Amino acid sequence: MYKIGVMGDTDTVLAFKALGIDTFPVKEDDDPDRMLMDIVKKDYAVIFVTENIAERIDDTIKEFSAKPLPSIILIPNNQGSRGIGITSLKYSVEKAIGTDIIFRKEGETS
C-alpha cells in the first residue's frame, strides 16, 4: 500500500493536511534535497512538491523522472502557478522528440 506526500511551504501544505495526506512543510533553513530523499525512501508513490521548493531541488527531482516510482509532481503554491510544472513537461517532449512541437505550435497560434 502506498501513500501520498506533500512537500512545500507551510501554508500550502496545511491545506493538504485537511485531506489526510502526509505533509512535509519546508522551512527556510531546511535542506529540501535531503528531505525529498528521506521521503522517497518511505512508501510514497506520489509526492507533490510546490513549485517554489522544486526550483531549489531541480536536479534531485530529475533523477527520479526515469524511475517508475515515485511520481514527483509539481504543484503551484497559494501564490499562483509560475509555469514550472509545464516547463518540466516541455522538457520531456524535447527529450523524446528532439524538438518542442507541442508548445511551440501553441505559441504561434496565440
Place this chain on the structure above:
Amino acid sequence: MPQQGSLRATRMELMQFKARLKTATRGHKLLKDKQDGLIRSFLDLVKKNRELREEVETELVKALKNFLMARAVMSPEVIEESLIYPARSIDIKVTTRNIMSVNVPKITLKEEEKSNGLSYGLATTSAELDDAIKVMGEVLPKLLELAEIEKTCQLLADEIEKTRRRVNALEYVMIPQLKGNIRFINMKLEENERANTARLMKVKEIIAK
C-alpha cells in the same frame, strides 16, 4: 567503416556476416516500429497531460486561495487544532500498465471512511474552511490522475530516447559496417577466383609447350 585488416576473407565469414546483417535489419525495423508507436502514444498523452495540468493548476490555486481566506478569518491555533487529526486517511493503490513494453504506474485512490471529511466540530471554525476543504477534496482525484499521466509521459520520453539511440546505432553504424564487410569479402573472393583462373591458364600454357 569495415575494419578490413582483421577480416578473414572466407566463405564462412561471409555467411556469418550475412546472417548478422539480416538480424540487424530485422531488429532495426522492429525498433523503428516500436519508436513510431511510442511517439504516437506519447504525443496523445502529452496533449492530455497539458490540458489536465492547466485545469488542475487553476483549480488548485483557487482552492488554495480559498484556504488562505479561511485561515485569514480564523486564528492559527484554531486552524492547527482543527486539522491536526485528519478525518480521513488516504491510501493509494499502484498497479502497473504496459504501454509498448514500458511499465507505467496506474494510480487508484483508496479512500476509507466516506464521512463529510471534516475533522472538527462546526462551532469554532468558519464556513470558509469547510468550503475550502471540500474544494480541495474535489481537486485531489484530478491531482492523482495528473500524477499518473505525468509519470507516464516521463517514462515514455525516456524510453523513446533510448529506442532512438538504438535505432540510430543500427541504422548508421551496425548496418553500414556489416554491408561494408560483406562487400569487402565478396570482392576478395572474386579476386581470388580470378587469380586462380589466371594461374590455371598459365599452367596450361606451360604444359602445352
